[in-house]
Amino acid sequence: MQGIIGPGNVAPDIIGATGTPDRGTIMHTLDQLNAMPPDAFAATLDGVFEYAPWVAEAAARRRPFASVTALHEALMATVHDAPADRCLGFLRSHPALSAIALTDLTLTAASRTEQAGLAMSGLDDQIAQFEPACSSYETRFGFPFIVCVRRQTPRFVLRGLQRRLINTPDQERAAALVEIGHITRLRLVDRVHGPGMPPTSGHLSAHVLDTVRGKPAEGIRIEVWREGVLIQQAVTNQDGRTDVPLWAGAPLRIGRYELRFDVQDYCSGWPDGNDAPSSNPISSNPISLNPISSDPPGTHPTGPDPPDIDPPWHDVIPIRFGVAEPEGRYHVPLLLGGFSFTTYRGS
Template sequence: MTTLDHLNTCDTAAFIDTLHGIYEHSPWIPERAAAQRPFTSLSALKLALQDAVVQAGEAGQLSLLRAHPELAGKAAIAGELTAESTGEQAASGLDRCSPEEFALLHRLNAAYNEKFGFPFILAVKGPTGKGLTRQAIIATFERRLKNRRQDELQEALRQVHRIAEIRLNALLGVELAFGPAIMAWAEEIGAISDDEQGLTCAYMTPGHRRTAARLADWMVDAGMDVHIDAVGNVVGRYAAADPNAKTLIAGSHYDTVRNGGKYDGRLGILLPIAIVRELHARGERLPYHLEVIGFAEEEGVRFRSTFLGSHALTGRFDLALLDTRDADGVSMREALQQAGHDPQQIPDIARDPAKLLGYVEVHIEQGPVLLERGLPLGVVTAIAGSSRYLVELLGQASHAGTTPMAMRRDAAAAAAEIVLLVERRCTGQGTLVGTVGQLAVPDGSVNVVPGRCRLSLDIRSATDAERSAAVQDIMDGIASICERRGIEYRTELLVEAEAAPCAPRLMDQLGEAVERAGLPRFDLLSGAGHDAMAMAAVTEVAMLFTRCGNGGISHNPLETMTADDADMAARVLLDFLRSYR
């Protein structure tokens, strides 16, 4: 079995020969990477090979892509693939395509080559390394055909690096300690949904309660003392030898948006469960109590109230929310009682800050920054604050054919101006971003000037002053637009969350663990909200981001990550926990 030590000490020719099958017909890649030896870890070797491709420029990158065979193409049929490609295509059943599937893949290959000028490349062993289905491969093929050329060039290269990663693992006999279990658990609870068409797990639905029960089972199996509290948080405690020790909390949320992804929030619960299972198997205790908490609600889907789970833990749960009702008229109080919880016990969940050491959350990035830099992990510097509003515009519905343009009180036209106002105000302004994610013309008709319109506003920034200034300017702009157009309006504040900086000392400890894993430390801002924002009210917080595939998309069924990245994040977090000071 080849070892990293052998690769570090053999001569250059042997190094190139040993790695000849890692990148398809491209020995120049290990040749260029050889100069960076010795590698302190497999991760460092992977990055060196990746850097060789980056430094080759587009001409070298295109030669690499064009060295790859088409999926189920002529070379595969003729048995002319490399041994590596043959095994990979067979793992996904591409050697067993039906005549219809072969014909479709032939058409897709032709269309792809014509549009992009290089073959379609996909790591067919997939995120877990076990292989994608033919149906998933075809769906990915069809989706990526819609990409712009530069975007697809980068995606094809990322797939090449993923293929290389899987091949390197096989060459060196790497067995992932944590990643496979984390991915399998995510698949299992990802199949529990309120909606048959996708993953939706809203607060206190039957699917939500089943998910909580499964998380509790895994925590028990990992060696933790477990309970589900009055707000629905799943709490697993791995006690220190000293009963008077303080507590470090790791966790995230297990509810989802509608038709969401499998890893958002849930990664931050499953990953520390896997770590505790390892500690328990070794008989190893930490010098502090470690709690893994699956927060019951963060997304605000059912009752339009976010961070219910973490707010309960910090003593900031607003009991007035118990009377809010969902779309079916069920109150939060009733939903909790139906699930067997006593809402009056929610205040008892609050923790004493003096007994807490801190809070750490592992989360997929939900964006493309790490992906574009080819890095599996990043240390979060701060979580952007957020201001969210609903805006209702009231004009005058009138006949589309008989109402002169100058006499219209068109609510949708006013909404259009507001959308552009938000875009204009939030572009090129530091960390500021602004989004109108909901836009509706209730009871609209093709031949009626819209008399009513509803839209949402979401304004975020890493600094509260920058965000507040933008919100004020946008509100002033809405007032001006509506006055000019004769539109009445009202705004409703949904969320006002302050920015939450991460604790520098915890960031440094995470960064040191990342570097000990053979990766460069990379710091980045979180534009998305997380339970760490709520936890920052009572203790120091830190966050570790993992790379998010498919262009960084999240809150979407296409949300993805790999078992290798999950494994790396788990090893870094375990190192952080063992080295905590």
Template sequence: MNDIQASTLTLEQLNACPELQFARLLGGIYEHSPWIPERAAACRPFLSLETLKLALQQAVSAATREEQLALVRAHPELAGKAAIAGKLTRESTGEQAQAGLHQCTPEEFATLQRLNAQYNARFGFPFILAVKGPTGKGLARQEIIAAFGRRLKNRPDDELAENLRQVHRIAELRLNDLLGHVPALGLAVMEWAEEIGQWSDDGDGLTCAYMTMAHRKTAVQLATWMRESGMEVGIDAVGNVVGRYLSPDPQAKTLMTGSHYDTVHNGGRYDGRAGILLPIAIVRHLHARGERLPYHLEIVGFSEEEGVRYKSTFLGSNAVSGRFDMDLLDKTDAEGITMRAALLDAGHDVDAIAAIARDPGDLLGFVEIHIEQGPVLLERNLPVGVVTSIAGSRRYLIELEGVASHAGTTPMSMRKDAAAAAAEIVLFVERRCNAGGSLVGTVGQLQVPQGSVNVIPGSCRLSLDVRAADDAARDAAADDILREIDAICARRNIESRIELLLSAPAVPCSPRLMRQLAGATARAGVPPFELTSGAGHDAMSMAAITDVAMLFTRCGNGGISHNPLETMTADDADVAARIFLDFLRGFAP
């Protein structure tokens, strides 16, 4: 076979060429490590570019620790000696230049040198970061320095795993360049998320609470993108942004998708919003092709899910499912503004809320796409996963009353220390919920009201959140914790008051929708993987009126979410979009 020119390289050519040529053509994908494509060659033919990427990653995962360390050590330091001496590979030279590392100020260069030395001393291998970033357009130098400092705090094994993930991301971007692949749908999602991520209630970070100016501006922009993508669009009485991509058959039923566009305080840019933007990108693609579906496709940007302003969650999806509590209109925020007043100020008609409820007979199902908000897919090197169920939760507010007394004069044996009782409770929650599976328990709030350094705590307030994908497992754990609280308080002579704040059942996903999502995943060249959701989602509310399913996308930065560090890549968003597009085209009611 004649030599294949890199400029014309295709997946078909990689599948057909001899193994030695395959390894040579991919020789620059993993830094100075030709053994990786050599081992991956045995997995041909590759169904898709994603299958090729996964095969290369699997070759690394199956390698010995010594081989993995050698791979990591084959990478140059950022702005290090090799870069200064001009001894980087062509690929590394371009990547570091795209991040502007060749233009460091003297202060930035000195900081990178110091961090390189600290990192090598701690871990014994160089710091690796895909400096082209989530979109391939390059990270800012300050983002690189911040990641450097943050990851210095990791444990060695965790940091080796993160370095390997960064190696795979570098390889992914190089493969894209080599094969001329542009993740167009994913890039649209990332660009749109960046644009609306600039609008916040706060000067720093991203906070978009219900019916604030940032929230209302976001709704208008979502409606604009929907309209430009060929949809009929409206904003309903609770602020849901609703776009309908109509079927040629006016009598057709409706498949729904979407998620929420509000955020937690100082949250991430993809939580909720990716599940609105990704379907819009798909509809824009369909509309550009003149392609219609045999059913109506409806995208809903739910106005509120997080409960930040009025401490009541799922306002948007509860209105659609006919479960909106009209008494909530009289709730006030921290400034004393009622929900009713906020809605009226935004131009909404509260008398029209009841009419938002959908007829279950008109619906074919609800499918929500969401960033995972956890590390499961990340640790398995998978871009997407199919959700089997959404965990139910029981939440409590616990108030403990002891006796406040002098810290210096009260003997240890005579104390009624409410904070010490709380500490025992926290540790028991950790032990009881550490049994594996989907069960988790969290004390997220812990306060000593009017505490003082020289006073034994006379009172303590703490929260309790117990979740599991199985209601029986969750309830058993919660009941054990409540009994232990009684026992701890009795032993310490502490009074307790426990208030149940929320009891939400787990929501199983529809097997028929899961099967269709898994089929589309497999056709994209990704092994279907099932996982549960520990977080609550709008799909829980929608399950009251129709079958639901969820597709998770991989969450970067260790799975961090509800945090400015929340991230995903354009490639993962693109894979999810292509899977969902395939699902829509082949959807069987």
């Protein structure tokens, strides 16, 4: 099943989960938090940790904080240092992850926005596996399945659920706290700004080089697809890059991606070889995607420039890859040859 982006070139499944604060959220500086009375400090951070005001109340006694990262570490240390029964109660207070849970009137605004932004309908035929797996999980461990949905696609949320079902109770309590760390870090940066911000955003960019003429390729339309949903599109400029990154300012969800480079019109204008060099002026060290050829000398794909043919050899070039680091940098260059292309993960 495939979807198309809506107005503003943003996929429906990322609305409300892009790292932008809710409209009612007031941003505070770290200096302001450090200077607040303890009760005001706790009230400002209310909701960062689900139904657990005691976390911020305890962290207030550790001020001042030199960075937002240090603030988050202190909040998480409070949870880790809590007695086992209090920590278990904290885990149990988290809402279940399901379409049914979205109708729960006690669901916090942050949880509602995060779960709605996941778009579980993207699981298609696998959606029927999700509710029973969540029920089995809660029966086995005594608390709901907890995952930072802003960092994963629906398919990888389900995959993680299935993998974590085999954990021991101790392993799973640790795994749940790691996910709470991710959840609360994103919620915190939605509310607090200051020095030492923790990393919460991924980066995806691309670059197209015309190795036939030895220059950047301008005017190439690039589409970004994530598991069947078009989430972004852009056109390369005179430098062969897009004016802004293909993705920035939010986690790059764990999942499968595809960049589609529409090069057909660009290749239709290639010269017949009279005004372009016969050798490749751009060198690199990526793994070549050229097939092994048995063509005789003088006709190998890396030889003379391609003739101006219609239709051209290339049309849309898809490059598929997996994202495992939501806060990582992914750069995907495309080195476009006459009858070949090369790609790799750059920086």
